[in-house]
Amino acid sequence: MSEVVRKAKLAKETTGVLASLTTSQKNEALLVMAEALRTEAPSIIAANAEDLERGRRNGTSESLLDRLALDPGRIDSIAEGLQQIAELPDPVGDRLETIERPNGLTIDKLRVPLGVIGIIYEARPNVTVDAAGLCLKTGNAVVLRGGSSALSSNRRIVEVLHIALAGTALPPHALQLIEDADRASVDEMLKLNGLLDVIIPRGGSSLIQNVVLNATVPVIETGAGICHTYIDESALPEMALSISLNAKAQRPSVCNSMETLLIHRDYAKVHLPALAEAFRDANVELRGCPETVALVPWALPATLEDYATEYNDYILNLKIVSGLDEAMLHIAQFGTSHSECIVTENKNYAARFLQEVDAAAVYHNASTRFTDGFEFGFGAEIGISTQKLHARGPMGLPALTSTKYKIYGTGQVRG
Amino acid sequence: MSEVVRKAKLAKETTGVLASLTTSQKNEALLVMAEALRTEAPSIIAANAEDLERGRRNGTSESLLDRLALDPGRIDSIAEGLQQIAELPDPVGDRLETIERPNGLTIDKLRVPLGVIGIIYEARPNVTVDAAGLCLKTGNAVVLRGGSSALSSNRRIVEVLHIALAGTALPPHALQLIEDADRASVDEMLKLNGLLDVIIPRGGSSLIQNVVLNATVPVIETGAGICHTYIDESALPEMALSISLNAKAQRPSVCNSMETLLIHRDYAKVHLPALAEAFRDANVELRGCPETVALVPWALPATLEDYATEYNDYILNLKIVSGLDEAMLHIAQFGTSHSECIVTENKNYAARFLQEVDAAAVYHNASTRFTDGFEFGFGAEIGISTQKLHARGPMGLPALTSTKYKIYGTGQVRG
Numbered sequence: 120m121s122e123v124v125r126k127a128k129l130a131k132e133t134t135g136v137l138a139s140l141t142t143s144q145k146n147e148a149l150l151v152m153a154e155a156l157r158t159e160a161p162s163i164i165a166a167n168a169e170d171l172e173r174g175r176r177n178g179t180s181e182s183l184l185d186r187l188a189l190d191p192g193r194i195d196s197i198a199e200g201l202q203q204i205a206e207l208p209d210p211v212g213d214r215l216e217t218i219e220r221p222n223g224l225t226i227d228k229l230r231v232p233l234g235v236i237g238i239i240y241e242a243r244p245n246v247t248v249d250a251a252g253l254c255l256k257t258g259n260a261v262v263l264r265g266g267s268s269a270l271s272s273n274r275r276i277v278e279v280l281h282i283a284l285a286g287t288a289l290p291p292h293a294l295q296l297i298e299d300a301d302r303a304s305v306d307e308m309l310k311l312n313g314l315l316d317v318i319i320p321r322g323g324s325s326l327i328q329n330v331v332l333n334a335t336v337p338v339i340e341t342g343a344g345i346c347h348t349y350i351d352e353s354a355l356p357e358m359a360l361s362i363s364l365n366a367k368a369q370r371p372s373v374c375n376s377m378e379t380l381l382i383h384r385d386y387a388k389v390h391l392p393a394l395a396e397a398f399r400d401a402n403v404e405l406r407g408c409p410e411t412v413a414l415v416p417w418a419l420p421a422t423l424e425d426y427a428t429e430y431n432d433y434i435l436n437l438k439i440v441s442g443l444d445e446a447m448l449h450i451a452q453f454g455t456s457h458s459e460c461i462v463t464e465n466k467n468y469a470a471r472f473l474q475e476v477d478a479a480a481v482y483h484n485a486s487t488r489f490t491d492g493f494e495f496g497f498g499a500e501i502g503i504s505t506q507k508l509h510a511r512g513p514m515g516l517p518a519l520t521s522t523k524y525k526i527y528g529t530g531q532v533r534g
Numbered sequence: 535m536s537e538v539v540r541k542a543k544l545a546k547e548t549t550g551v552l553a554s555l556t557t558s559q560k561n562e563a564l565l566v567m568a569e570a571l572r573t574e575a576p577s578i579i580a581a582n583a584e585d586l587e588r589g590r591r592n593g594t595s596e597s598l599l600d601r602l603a604l605d606p607g608r609i610d611s612i613a614e615g616l617q618q619i620a621e622l623p624d625p626v627g628d629r630l631e632t633i634e635r636p637n638g639l640t641i642d643k644l645r646v647p648l649g650v651i652g653i654i655y656e657a658r659p660n661v662t663v664d665a666a667g668l669c670l671k672t673g674n675a676v677v678l679r680g681g682s683s684a685l686s687s688n689r690r691i692v693e694v695l696h697i698a699l700a701g702t703a704l705p706p707h708a709l710q711l712i713e714d715a716d717r718a719s720v721d722e723m724l725k726l727n728g729l730l731d732v733i734i735p736r737g738g739s740s741l742i743q744n745v746v747l748n749a750t751v752p753v754i755e756t757g758a759g760i761c762h763t764y765i766d767e768s769a770l771p772e773m774a775l776s777i778s779l780n781a782k783a784q785r786p787s788v789c790n791s792m793e794t795l796l797i798h799r800d801y802a803k804v805h806l807p808a809l810a811e812a813f814r815d816a817n818v819e820l821r822g823c824p825e826t827v828a829l830v831p832w833a834l835p836a837t838l839e840d841y842a843t844e845y846n847d848y849i850l851n852l853k854i855v856s857g858l859d860e861a862m863l864h865i866a867q868f869g870t871s872h873s874e875c876i877v878t879e880n881k882n883y884a885a886r887f888l889q890e891v892d893a894a895a896v897y898h899n900a901s902t903r904f905t906d907g908f909e910f911g912f913g914a915e916i917g918i919s920t921q922k923l924h925a926r927g928p929m930g931l932p933a934l935t936s937t938k939y940k941i942y943g944t945g946q947v948r949g
Contacts, residue, residue, distance in 0.1 A: 134892070224904060226910060312746070335747050337755075340752075477938075479938065480939040481940055486947045488947070506731075506752055507648050508923065523926065524910075528901075531900040
């Protein structure tokens with residue numbers, strides 16, 4: 120039996136116990152896990168040093184090494200994350216609906232764990248702890264498959280958590296780490312129907328596309344964000360500048376940052392030069408439609424491919440449009456249904472944009488950067504779903520649950 | 535461009551209009567569709583005659599021909615189904631949650647259509663109308679791929695509905711029928727990410743397995759049901775007999791019927807002979823464990839494969855168990871997480887069974903045959919989900935929706 124099948128089976132065997140744990144049993148386990156990470160910080164940092172050393176030998180970039188690196192401060196904040204998860208309300212057991220039927224049947228719809236969740240992710244070892252914490256809090260078992268560059272760190276972290284869990288009501292086997300660094304172990308997870316109930320990929324677009332295109336297990340697709348801001352003719356210039364600058368430059372590397380700014384022609388004639396200056400001051404490279412380039416000579420010409428690119432960088436497309444309809448057409452053509460914004464003082468236009476644009480999050484007069492589980496007040500985030508099934512947008516704890524109908528009868532049969 | 539891509543694109547182009555239709559516009563379209571089916575019943579029956587004739591030539595069984603056949607009465611009840619869908623509450627636009635953030639953002643979570651739904655199904659032409667009605671009511675476009683044996687009927691039905699819709703606010707292209715009878719058209723639908731938002735298979739287990747194993751588009755898995763009833767020692771004999779007989783024999787061909795009856799040893803010693811008689815009187819063939827065969831000599835021996843078989847027929851496995859734990863172990867091993875029942879007067883056992891058995895619907899003292907959208911009071915049913923993602927158990931109209939966050943700001947940016 121392969122490592123993947125063996126560990127997925129061990130995880131699945133714990134689902135009955137997990138589903139029946141009380142909230143306080145789960146919270147206690149999370150706190151014990153947090154404490155163990157702090158106590159074992161030295162051994163985790165030692166394991167992390169192996170990853171960093173191997174990374175340096177393989178010529179990994181400094182910025183990736185920085186993401187991979189752990190120190191006492193980072194481990195403390197990872198442990199702090201577990202404590203925060205412990206403080207969140209537990210959705211499992213919530214009664215969503217009670218149906219009383221004329222024949223006397225009572226039907227309760229209750230939240231239950233999903234079962235076994237597979238998480239496939241890349242380098243950063245903090246995801247190991249965060250994903251484990253969110254899954255266990257919701258009574259799910261979890262099979263983690265992290266990137267090989269963080270394998271030593273992940274292995275030590277999971278060892279520490281296993282030892283910690285042995286003293287709690289939460290069965291240690293509920294947390295499994297696939298150590299096989301071969302790509303085949305990912306392929307095997309993707310086809311593990313019957314053992315995994317869902318797979319959530321977290322990482323770059325090639326990782327996510329591989330999961331979406333090859334999994335037979337149900338997937339929650341996360342990630343890709345080509346987000347737009349449309350500045351309407353009636354927008355307040357100061358607000359338009361502040362929102363679009365924030366959406367692009369506050370943290371360009373994330374999926375909810377803006378890639379293309381659409382501007383009403385009449386607004387552009389008056390305000391585009393100042394806007395462009397502000398972006399240049401923020402070190403943002405501009406690529407524009409021909410009209411943009413006429414107004415901002417130092418902007419590069421934008422290609423169709425540019426409009427279809429998620430830069431995750433200090434680069435922005437600018438396009439001048441005739442109005443709301445052309446803006447919405449552009450978004451329909453190039454958007455990824457993640458986060459889209461209109462800046463306008465016209466309430467009818469705002470209402471139409473929010474109604475007609477098909478995206479997980481549509482904004483009137485606020486930065487797309489708010490599409491985030493913490494900013495929405497969920498207190499956690501397992502990812503941002505860009506599909507329409509099961510969950511859409513930032514996913515908090517309820518996205519990690521399913522439902523179950525309990526039906527209470529007194530001998531009813533169907534006629 | 536293939537027929538599948540061309541029609542899926544036409545369907546997708548209507549999703550903006552569909553999402554903005556009012557409930558009364560959609561209901562009016564459904565009523566016009568119903569009326570057109572009644573008016574055009576003769577031409578639909580003529581097209582159906584072609585299917586029946588072709589079926590006879592190909593040696594189709596009489597029972598399949600009967601499922602395929604349309605007559606004025608059946609068309610009337612199909613039209614009646616559309617009228618009933620028109621009367622149901624429309625979930626689209628429902629506000630599920632409003633979040634007020636400390637920074638002044640207001641976040642509304644609203645129900646929206648899924649987008650374009652692909653339905654892959656088998657012979658019966660009533661599914662064509664029923665699926666179309668449920669999808670359109672919830673503002674979704676729908677791409678139907680029915681079985682080739684009903685192609686003439688389906689083609690004429692969709693022609694009639696297209697003509698009917700031309701006089702309504704609902705764009706006719708929202709309803710598409712794939713006429714290519716080649717299996718390749720199914721394979722093409724399964725990979726249509728970006729054009730189809732979800733695929734729902736309706737039919738036998740080989741059709742469903744093909745969809746689950748080959749689709750890259752998200753799927754809602756429906757169907758397979760190996761359902762159990764456990765009769766505990768304390769069960770009332772009359773109730774146990776009536777529930778188990780109903781679960782098996784009231785309509786054995788459907789997924790929520792029982793395949794295996796588990797009986798407490800002490801109960802079996804006293805009551806099994808009478809139970810077995812009742813099943814024999816209902817023409818149910820019995821296959822039993824060795825202890826069962828000792829008590830009911832005319833029962834055949836059950837194999838492990840029998841316990842793993844969804845008979846959908848007048849055949850029942852009987853197994854004598856030592857108690858609740860053995861019963862739940864058997865269900866965990868052989869069940870398909872569809873519908874499971876315990877008959878008992880012991881409230882603690884009932885509570886444990888309903889909590890610990892992992893299934894979409896778990897019953898105390900009622901027949902598993904109630905797992906059905908109509909019996910749950912949903913007024914409709916697009917299928918019974920046997921997966922945990924998105925929807926679980928009978929799916930009514932809300933299962934055909936997604937959600938969207940509308941965020942109202944006054945210039946907020948992220949710090």
